[in-house]
Amino acid sequence: MKVNRLKVFWIVLLAATMSMTAAGCGGPAKGQPEAALDPESPPVLSELTYWVQIVSQVSATMKSYNEIEAYKELESLTGVKVDFQHPPQGQQATEQFNLMMTSDKLPDVIEYSWAGYPGGPEKAIKDGKIIKLNDLIDQHAPNFKKVLEEHPEWKKEIMTDDGSIYVFPLLRTDDRLKVFLGPTIRQDWLDKLGLSMPTTIDEWYNVLKAFKEQDPNGNGKADEIPLYLTKGDVDTTTAFLGAWGINAGFYQEEGQVKYGPTDPRFKEFLTLMNQWYKEGLLDQDFATTDEKMLEAKITGGQIGSAILYTGSGIGKYGTLMKDKDPNFRLVAAPYPVMNKGDKQIWGYKDYAFNGIGAAITTSNKNPIETVKWLDYGYSEEGTLLFNFGKEGVSYTMEDGKPKFKPEVLNDPSGLPVIQSMSKHNRATFSGPFMLDIRFDEQYTTEPDQLESKIIWAEPTMEKKMPRTTPTQAESSRYASIMTDINTYKDEMYLKFVMGAEPLDQFDKYVKTIESMGLAEALEIQQNALERYGKR
Missing domain, CATH: 3.40.190.10 (Periplasmic binding protein-like II)
Known part of the structure; x- marks a missing residue:
């Protein structure tokens, strides 16, 4: 009968412990727990x-x-x-x-x-x-x-x-194993329209424009929603914002902490999102669409691309649409870059x-x-x-x-x-x-889901802040500052993208955030980063 390999492991360790104990002169030293004699004892x-x-x-x-x-x-x-x-x-x-x-x-x-x-x-x-x-x-x-x-x-x-x-x-x-979320796109729509997978911001624009104008769902109606981004949470746009080399929060560059939403490049990003919104390339209801509404739009054959999860996105909708639309195929897309050959920096890869x-x-x-x-x-x-x-x-x-x-x-x-x-x-x-990756390779059974993890793992994340630990005083003060900043930032993001606030007010928006204590929040993050570097 086959002996369980795990039991063999413990038996070997126990035997080693007994041998060491027998070889010792009179047991443990004074004040030393006997269990501490052998680090590998069970x-x-x-x-x-x-x-x-x-x-x-x-x-x-x-x-x-x-x-x-x-x-x-x-x-x-x-x-x-x-x-x-x-x-x-x-x-x-x-x-x-x-x-x-x-x-x-x-x-x-x-x-x-x-x-x-x-x-x-x-x-x-x-x-x-x-x-x-x-x-x-x-x-x-x-x-x-x-x-x-x-x-x-x-x-x-x-x-x-x-x-x-x-x-x-x-x-x-x-x-x-560190990626679970990223940009997805309807591969069957790309195939139908003879389009290649987009990799740059310009290529994405051309693809989204085609999704909007060329009726890829084939129902004769102009009801396609080329791109869906989650309401109110700027960070879900990291998939596109990353092409400008920044994110929607704090990041570090050569040891210096910076804040993406007040960077001039953030204005460039907002300008593009505003353009896409005006042209109908973004979901016009993105500010009010919830998970249930998103599911209805995807299963209704309207969404061309979105930021989704591996399992509850690619896997879920592939299953839901199997009988409804045999051609439906939602796959991972690379994080967009500005120019061909640029390195992908930002994504959702964790530690x-x-x-x-x-x-x-x-x-x-x-x-x-x-x-x-x-x-x-x-x-x-x-x-x-x-x-x-x-x-x-x-x-x-x-x-x-x-x-x-x-x-x-x-x-x-x-x-x-x-x-x-x-x-x-x-x-x-x-x-x-x-x-163990061998677990995930069997747990994630669909080829498109497995491929998504390879594609989404590509960004270097070299500018991502490490998992720092602020002091209690820092944590309290930081939370107080950033609660107000985040609320204002998210409100203004919606206004800028939807055109309720003109983009020539961006400088005023930056000054408002700075007046809320951004410099102190940056200092707290900088101190935490420097302490982390000394660990």
């Missing part, structure tokens, strides 16, 4: 409390993460029984977190976006809520330590400005660390053993477990590669694949492990 704790918000794909079929096959297997391997504490979803989770932080008795592990703690993770450590992990990782987490040594850029992402590592994170190990991580609290009585338990997620065996589930149950190894069983990808009871997979692994949502 965890010795038996129970763990773990606070984490449950995601919808799990709650649809299960009550707790304990029911996920990966955690059943992990308990079998380690002997650690985890009491998952799941707060209500949405805003209630934030409220429960804030209330929980007022207590001196916390769960052993809290998985959260610690930037949401007042003052950030550094303040959470100083307040005595969570512990600094540097030494524990160095001594007791060989797998995670190796990952951070091989990827120092990831290490900076999970550190505070004073150098404290505070979480075991989800790490997205491939650029294709390896998504900001959510598992922190060990000061209430934890077994931090060493907990670190060892969490470290397993960064081993080869742990990566397989959290990405694919239990070998033989949800996947098999073929030619040295994990392959999901057919019943996981096509659940016999009709469950959506995201729910079917979530019964076995954590790869469809965040957690303390390394996300």
Whole structure:
């Protein structure tokens, strides 16, 4: 009978630990925990409390993460029984977190976006809520330590400005795992009109003009909407604004923080958007169109291009339109550049660390053993477990590669694949492990969806601000300033594009934003960037 490879992993480690203990002279040194003798020994704790918000794909079929096959297997391997504490979803989770932080008795592990703690993770450590992990990782987490040594850029992402590592994170190990949103276009419309995929702003204009005038949906009506951009949120236009080398917020250029919406190039962008709006190339109702209305317009064969997600965009509409319009094909488009050959800089590519991580609290009585338990997620065996589930149950190894069983990808009871997979692994949502591209290559099954991740991963993002951590005082002041600036900026964006405000008022708009405290906000961002650079 085949022995489970994960159990072999733990047996080997246990044997190594016993050998080292037997070879030692009389046991551990005075004051040293016996568990600390061997960094690679299996965890010795038996129970763990773990606070984490449950995601919808799990709650649809299960009550707790304990029911996920990966955690059943992990308990079998380690002997650690985890009491998952799941707060209500949405805003209630934030409220429960804030209330929980007022207590001196916390769960052993809290998985959260610690930037949401007042003052950030550094303040959470100083307040005595969570512990600094540097030494524990160095001594007791060989797998995670190796990952951070091989990827120092990831290490900076999970550190505070004073150098404290505070979480075991989800790490997205491939650029294709960091993209999920981007420009899409009707490939069947391009084919029908004999047009090539647009790559520059001018080419986009010509394509949108053709969509508007040449009846690509073939219904004899001039009802096509060439381009849809989300209402009120300037940042969704990054797909086009990026061609000017700026974004719709703060960015950095050679270590200097800048603000896109007051740059003269932003006026050039607004001028173009205003022109496109006047010519009917932009959705005339974009300021009031919601998700439901957008779906109706796409399934009604009106939208030619839009900024959409891989799954809930390309995948969703491909499925919805399969029977209604067999020719329908929505595909990813490259981020536009100004001139042929220009480098794509801006897109929606995120960092390896998504900001959510598992922190060990000061209430934890077994931090060493907990670190060892969490470290397993960064081993080869742990990566397989959290990405694919239990070998033989949800996947098999073929030619040295994990392959999901057919019943996981096509659940016999009709469950959506995201729910079917979530019964076995954590790869469809965040957690303390390394996300494997081999998972995504099987989870994202449609060729056009897979191709979108390659296309959207192209931008360098070299000007993107890193995940900085402002101090508590900075955070409070920054929020106060930017709440007013963002409200005004978004209002003026709509007015400029729709023609309610002439573009010769742009300088006045810039001065108004500056009067709201932009210089101070820039200084806060600059200080945070410089601290990040010293990590």
